Amino acid sequence: MTGLITIRDLLFSYPGSPPLLSVKELSLDQGRIAVLIGDNGCGKTTLLKVMAGLLTPGAGTVTRSADPLVLVHQKPSLFTESVGANVAWPLKIRRIPRREIRKRLDAALEMVGLEHLENRWAPSLSGGEKQRAAIARALILNPAVLLLDEPTSNIDAPSVETIERVLRVLAAEGTTVIMSTHNLASAYRLADRLLPMVRGSLVPSHENVLRGRALDPGEEHIGRFQLEEGPVIYCPAARGTFTRAVIRMEDIILSAGEMVSSAQNHLAGTVATVLAEDSELVRIELDCGFPLDAVVTHRSVDELELKRGSTVYATFKASAVALY
Amino acid sequence: MNREAFLEAFRLLSRLDRELIAITANSMHFALASTLIAAALGIPLGVILAFREFPGRRLIVAATHTLMGLPTVVAGLLVFSFLSRSGPLGWLGLMYTPAAVIIGQAFLALPIVLSLVYSGLTRLEPELIETLITLGATPLQRTLKIVREGRIVVASAALTAFGRVVGEVGTAMMLGGNIRWYTRTITTAIALETQRGAFALSVALGVVLMIVSFGVNFGLNYMVRFRTAP
Amino acid sequence: MRATARVSPRFVTVVLLTTVLGVSGVISIGASGRPERVGAARLVLATTTSTENSGLLGALLPPFEERNNVVVDVIAVGTGQALQIGRSGDADVVMVHAPDLERRFVADGYGLERVYFMYNDFVLLGPADDPADASSASDAAGAFARIAQAEAPFISRGDNSGTHVKELEIWNTALGRAAEGSWYREIGQGMGAVITLANEQQAYTVADRGTYLSYIGAVNLPILLEGDPVLFNPYGVIAVDPERHPHVNVELAKALIDHLTSAEGRRIIREYRVQGEQLFFPDRD
Numbered sequence: 001m002t003g004l005i006t007i008r009d010l011l012f013s014y015p016g017s018p019p020l021l022s023v024k025e026l027s028l029d030q031g032r033i034a035v036l037i038g039d040n041g042c043g044k045t046t047l048l049k050v051m052a053g054l055l056t057p058g059a060g061t062v063t064r065s066a067d068p069l070v071l072v073h074q075k076p077s078l079f080t081e082s083v084g085a086n087v088a089w090p091l092k093i094r095r096i097p098r099r100e101i102r103k104r105l106d107a108a109l110e111m112v113g114l115e116h117l118e119n120r121w122a123p124s125l126s127g128g129e130k131q132r133a134a135i136a137r138a139l140i141l142n143p144a145v146l147l148l149d150e151p152t153s154n155i156d157a158p159s160v161e162t163i164e165r166v167l168r169v170l171a172a173e174g175t176t177v178i179m180s181t182h183n184l185a186s187a188y189r190l191a192d193r194l195l196p197m198v199r200g201s202l203v204p205s206h207e208n209v210l211r212g213r214a215l216d217p218g219e220e221h222i223g224r225f226q227l228e229e230g231p232v233i234y235c236p237a238a239r240g241t242f243t244r245a246v247i248r249m250e251d252i253i254l255s256a257g258e259m260v261s262s263a264q265n266h267l268a269g270t271v272a273t274v275l276a277e278d279s280e281l282v283r284i285e286l287d288c289g290f291p292l293d294a295v296v297t298h299r300s301v302d303e304l305e306l307k308r309g310s311t312v313y314a315t316f317k318a319s320a321v322a323l324y
Numbered sequence: 325m326n327r328e329a330f331l332e333a334f335r336l337l338s339r340l341d342r343e344l345i346a347i348t349a350n351s352m353h354f355a356l357a358s359t360l361i362a363a364a365l366g367i368p369l370g371v372i373l374a375f376r377e378f379p380g381r382r383l384i385v386a387a388t389h390t391l392m393g394l395p396t397v398v399a400g401l402l403v404f405s406f407l408s409r410s411g412p413l414g415w416l417g418l419m420y421t422p423a424a425v426i427i428g429q430a431f432l433a434l435p436i437v438l439s440l441v442y443s444g445l446t447r448l449e450p451e452l453i454e455t456l457i458t459l460g461a462t463p464l465q466r467t468l469k470i471v472r473e474g475r476i477v478v479a480s481a482a483l484t485a486f487g488r489v490v491g492e493v494g495t496a497m498m499l500g501g502n503i504r505w506y507t508r509t510i511t512t513a514i515a516l517e518t519q520r521g522a523f524a525l526s527v528a529l530g531v532v533l534m535i536v537s538f539g540v541n542f543g544l545n546y547m548v549r550f551r552t553a554p
Numbered sequence: 555m556r557a558t559a560r561v562s563p564r565f566v567t568v569v570l571l572t573t574v575l576g577v578s579g580v581i582s583i584g585a586s587g588r589p590e591r592v593g594a595a596r597l598v599l600a601t602t603t604s605t606e607n608s609g610l611l612g613a614l615l616p617p618f619e620e621r622n623n624v625v626v627d628v629i630a631v632g633t634g635q636a637l638q639i640g641r642s643g644d645a646d647v648v649m650v651h652a653p654d655l656e657r658r659f660v661a662d663g664y665g666l667e668r669v670y671f672m673y674n675d676f677v678l679l680g681p682a683d684d685p686a687d688a689s690s691a692s693d694a695a696g697a698f699a700r701i702a703q704a705e706a707p708f709i710s711r712g713d714n715s716g717t718h719v720k721e722l723e724i725w726n727t728a729l730g731r732a733a734e735g736s737w738y739r740e741i742g743q744g745m746g747a748v749i750t751l752a753n754e755q756q757a758y759t760v761a762d763r764g765t766y767l768s769y770i771g772a773v774n775l776p777i778l779l780e781g782d783p784v785l786f787n788p789y790g791v792i793a794v795d796p797e798r799h800p801h802v803n804v805e806l807a808k809a810l811i812d813h814l815t816s817a818e819g820r821r822i823i824r825e826y827r828v829q830g831e832q833l834f835f836p837d838r839d
Contacts, residue, residue: 054454071458077451079473090459137459409643409799417801419644420598420629501629516603516630516744523772 004030004145004176005051005069010060012050020046021200023060028145028178030066033171035187036180038197044180045074047197048147051178066144066176074150076134083125084109084118087136108140111169113162128159135163139170146170148179152186164190188244188324204277206249208293214242214323222264222318229290234264235321242323251320252294254284255313256304264318267292271310274301282306286314332524337531344525348532351509354422354500355490358429362437363482370441370481371467375453385442391435396494403428404498420501425509428495433485440484444477445470480547487540491533595624597806600637600645602716603744604674605789606630608764608833614822618813624806632744634714640664640792643799647807649791651716656790665792666804671814672823673788674834676720677766678779679749680706680758688758689778697779698728705737707757709748712740716787721760724784749773762787764833789834 005028012021021043028034036044049055050062052071078086087108091101109115112132117125125133131151138146148167152160160183167190171177181187187194194205212227217237225235225245235245253259258266269288276282282301286292292314296306306312336344373385406413407424418424452473456466471478493511500507502516510529517526605611606628615626629639633650640648641664648665650656656668678697680688686704691697701708702725710733711718725733741751745765752759753773766777779785791814793807813819820836827833 049454052458054457068460069458070460071454073451073455075449075451077449077455079469093459093461093465141460409801410641414643415801420627501627501631503627503629506625506627516746 004028004064004066005178006061006063007051008061008063010050010057010062012046012055012057019058019200021050021057023047023200023202026195026202028176030144030176031171031174032192033167033177033179033190034193034195035191036178036195036197037182037184037187038180040182042197043200044197045149046200048149048178048180052147064145068141068143069145069147070138070141070143071147072131072134072138072149072151074153076130078122078125078130078133078137080123081121082118083114083120083122083133086122086133087114087140090137090141104140108136111139111166112136126156126159128155128162131155132159132162132166135166139166139175143175145176145178148177150180150182152181152183160186185324188246204283206295208245208247208249208252208291210245210247210290210292211243212245214238214240214245223323225321225323227290231267231289233267233321234318235323236319238323244324246322246324247292247316247320249283249293249295251316252292253315254294254296254300254304254306255315258313259315261315262317263315265314265316265321267314269312269314271306271308271312274306274308284312286312288314329523330527333527333531336524336528341525341528344528344532346505347508347510347513347529350422350507351490351511351533351536354425354429354496354509355486357426358433358489359437359482359486361426361430362433362485363478366434366437366481366485367441367471367478368467370438370445370478371470373438373442374445375470388435388439388442392439394432394435396432396492397498398494399431400428400495400498403431403495407499419499420503420507422500422507424499425496425507428499429489429492432492432495433489436485436488437481440481441474441478444481445474448474448477476547480544483540483543483547487537487544490536490540593623594619595622595803595806597624597626597647597803597810598629598645599626599647599649599810600629600631600635600639601649602633602636602651603630603746604651604717604762604764605649607746607768608828610764610823610826610834613826614814614819617818617822618810621813622806622809626810632711632713632715633717633719637664640794643794643802645794646802646804647791647793647810649789651787651789652719653788653790655716655719656792660792664795664798666795668790668792669811669815670788670790670837671811671819672834672836673786675763675780675787676717676760676785677763677777678758678785679752679761679766679775680778681756682774682776684778686758691779694724694779694782694784695728698724698733701758702729702733702735705735707737707739707755708733709752709755709757709759710738710740711745711748712742713744715745717745717760717762720785720787724760727784749775763831764828767828767831767833770829788837 007023007026010021010023011019013019036047038044046055048071050057052069053064054071079089084105088101088105091104106115109118112135114129114132114136117129122133135151151163164186167177188209191209194207194209196203196205210227212225214235215224215226217223217239221237223235223237224232226232233245267288269286269292271284272287273285274282275285280297281295282298284294284296284306286294294314304312373381403424405411407416407419407427408414409419448470452470453466456469461469491511493515496509497512497515500509500512502508502512510533514526514529607630611628619626629645633652633655636648636650637655637659639645640659659665660668678688678694686701686706688697688700691700710721722732741748745761746769748759749761749766749769753775791811793804793811794802796802796804823834823836824832
C-alpha cells in the first residue's frame, strides 16, 4: 500500500557537499503523526523540505498524493503585519470570499488559542505565540499533510501543550502530520510512528512506545502503568499525568523459561516475527497481550531457538521504563 | 561674500522668491522622476537578483555595487554621448531638456536602488521565501509580499537614491545646461550663479538643499532605527 | 514606550514618505517657474558666461521671444565648449567671442555666416600694491612681460574660452611663447571662479569688464590696465548650418541674428548698464 507521501531511494546533497540525505524507503499514512527525531544536523529539516517540495532531490522519487501540503518552519517567519492578516493571508491570495475567510480565520485562531490576539502586531508576539500563529496560518488551508520543523522547541510550556493538542485534533480529523523535534517527551506523547534519523538516514526505532496511563503510586516505592491493551507493567514511582511508557528494546531480556531476578517485569509472550536488522542484531516482535519488541543478537536467536510461535519470557526492570 | 548677501538670502526665502521656487521645483521634479524610474526598474530587478539563481548573477551584483559609486560626471558623459545630436539617440532631441537630466540621474539612482534593495532583501529571513512557496503563493504574489516585507529596505533605498541625485551637479549640468527656468537646479545654480555674483540666491538655495538633505537623512535614520528595533 | 514604539514607526514612515512625495510632487508640478508660452518654439543658444552672467541676455532676448513666440534656452559655457555644442548640433545658434575659433567653425562647415554685432573689453586685474608694477606698462603685452619677469602669481582661465584665447594671444606677443612656471596657474574654470581665486591669492588675471563689475564690491582687485586696443573683445553670432544638422531651427536662428543687429537690438545693447557702467558696445556705433 502506498501512503500520502512515498519516498524511494532518495538522495540529496547541496552542490559540492557530501550527501546530506539518503532515504531508502518511507511511506506515510493518512491521519497519523510521524515524528522525526535525531541529533542536530542529522537531516530532519532537509528531509521535511524535500517532502514539502522546497528542495529537489538529486536522485530517487518523492510521490505526494495530497494537497494542500504545508510546511511550518522552525522559525515562524511571520509577516510584519497583524496576527489576523498573517493567518488569513493564504486564503486572501486564493481569492476566497471574505465571509468564508472570516469564518475560517476565527476557527483557526481559536484552535491555537490566539483569538484574543487577532489585531496584535505579529512581531510583538512571544516565541510560543508566534509558533502558534504560524501553525494557524498553515492549518487555515485545511492541509491534507502538515509538515512541522521543531514546532515545540524553545517555546513556553503552555504553548507546547496547545500545539500538541492541536496536532492530535488535526490527526484525528484526518490530517497527516509529520514533525521533527528535539523534545523527546513531545515526540513520545505525539508519535504514532517514531522516525529516528542518524546522519541523513532513517534508522529503525529501538524503543517500545506503549500507550496507557500511569496509576497513582500512592505511598508505594514502585509505580504501575496501565496499558491500553489491559496489562499492567511496573515502572518508577512518579506523580503526574503520564500517557506513554517507553522501553528500549535492548533493555529487554528474553529467556526460554521464567527467570528469577531482581527485575520486576516478567511477561510471557509469543514470538510474532523474527526480523534480522543487520549482521549483528535481530528484532523480535512479541505478543505479550500487547505488542512488545526486543533486540537481541543472532547468537541469542540461535541459542534460544527463537522462531515464529515460540513461547518466551520477556524480563525488564521497572527502572528501564521511562514515563512521558 | 558679505553680510548683505546672507540677509538678502533670507529675504528671498521668506518671501518665497519666484526664481528660488522654480529652481527648487526643478530639482525636486528631476530627482523625484529619476528616483521613480530607478525604483520602478530597480525594485523588481533587486528582487530577482536576491532570490533567483541565474548565470551571471554574481557579475551583475558586483557590477551594481561598483556602479553605486559612479562619478556623476561619468554618468553625465555617458548619457551625453548617447543623447547629443551627434549621438545614436540624438534624433530624440532630448539634449539640454529636463528629460535628459532625468535620464542621467536615473542612471545614477538605479545602481543605488538595485544594490540596496538586493543587499537588504538578502538579509530578510531565508525562511520567508520558502514560507511563501509552501503557503501556495504564485511568483507574482511572492514578489509583492517580499517587497512588502522589505518595505523599509525598499523605501530607504529609494530615499538614499533621491538624496544622492538631488544633491548631484555633474549630470544636471552636463545634460541640462543650467538653462534658466527650464533645467536650472539647486546645484547647477549654486555652482554657476556664484560666478555672476548672485550670492544671495546661492545662499538661499544652499539653505533649501540643506533642508532637503536633512529631511532625507532624518528619514533614513528613522527607518534604520525602526528596522533594527527588536 | 513599548506600545507607542510598536504602532508609530509604521505610521511615521508612511507619513514621512507621503510628505516627501507629496511636497516634492506639489512643488514640481504646481510651481513650474518657466513662463508659459502656448505653442512656443524652442531655440537653443550656446553662449559664453560673460553675456549671460552680465544680465545682458535678460534684456536682449525677451522682445525677440515675445515677437516670435519662442523660448530661447541659454546654455552659458566657455567659448570653446559653446562652439563644441554647436558642432555636435545640440544648439541652434552660438554667440561667442573668439574670432579665430569662430572663423574656423564656419570654415569647417558647422555654421553659416559669422555676424559680428557687439564688443566689450578686457581689463587686467591685480593686487592693489601691484608688485610687478604692471600698471606702469604702456600696453597689455608690456604689463604681461613685467608680470612674467617678476614671476608674480597669475591666474589663467585655462578653459579655451574667449577670454583664455585672448590671454594666450597677449602672452605670445609679450614673451614670444606661452607662459609657464609655478607662478602661472591654469584653473580651467569660469570667469567668476577665476576672479574669486585671484582675489584670494592676490594674483593677476584678465577678466571681461562685465563679469568684473558684478564682483566689484566683493573683491579687492583693482583694474591695473585698460583701453589697449588688443583688449578689445568682439562678439560674433553664428547660426548652425542646417546642412550639417537638419533639425536646427535656422529660420529662428536667423531671426535672432537680425534682432541682435537691428536698431532695437543695438539700442538695448547700448543702454544696458551694470552699476551705472556700459558693458557692451554695438557694432557700427
